[in-house]
Amino acid sequence: VPGGLPTEALIAQVIVAKFGDHLPFYRQAEIYARQGIQLDRATLGNWAGRACFHLKPIADQMRGHLAAAERLFMDETTAPVLDPGRGKVKKGFFWAIASDDRGHGGQGPPIVLFHYAPGRGGEHAERFLQGFGGQFLQVDAYEGYDRLTRLERPQGPWLLVHCWSHLRRRFVKLARNTKSPIAEAAVRQIATLYAVEATVRGMTPQARLAARQQYSTPIIAALKPWFEKQLSMISSGSKLAEDIRYGLAHWEGLTRFLG
Structure with a gap:
């Protein structure tokens, strides 16, 4: 100064x-x-x-590392922003873009960059990712990210990878609150996927891929028809049906980890 x-x-x-x-x-x-x-x-x-x-x-250097990463994580959260003249705050959003492969045998540095935007629309995600060369984007099921799958880029559109934790927590909550045997069975079956991941955490991508194809693929192959069968037997307006439909609607993103 x-x-x-x-x-x-x-x-x-x-x-x-x-x-x-x-x-x-x-x-x-x-x-x-x-x-x-x-x-x-x-x-x-x-x-x-x-x-x-x-x-x-330094931020530009970090952004350069992120732009070269093949797989990224992105999420957004609310941020209260002063609104002068009104005597109150308004809602803004922090958008996080992260890369951290330490748990998967990666050698790159863990990085997270935060961007501010006045809203939550998908156009902000598109703007923040301009110039990025990655292919896979790990996100939650917020529909604002869907526009990224239609972008024309040299690398092709972003491929969204959805999170099993988001699906699992729905059934955990149901099992805890309603003692639903179907929700409890869903949690147990998802746990078998977690168990496979626990055996290969930190190993090379090739080792993890082999384990997923050998052990996780049969679990996934059985889980989808099981979900569909349960859905046909319960009330379509129930919370359980809503949660099952959530999983089936995002099945492509949920199963992308198998490849």
């Missing part, structure tokens, strides 16, 4: 408190005031802005 007194350590403290601990600048200013240090929140904001400018090359 030209002509300024703060050390790099103090500026790091300010931006970690702001973005990591969610302490607004006015609260930080009050904390410093209790220690006899008068710092206007505009000054703290100026420091943070300058720090972000100097950190941008």
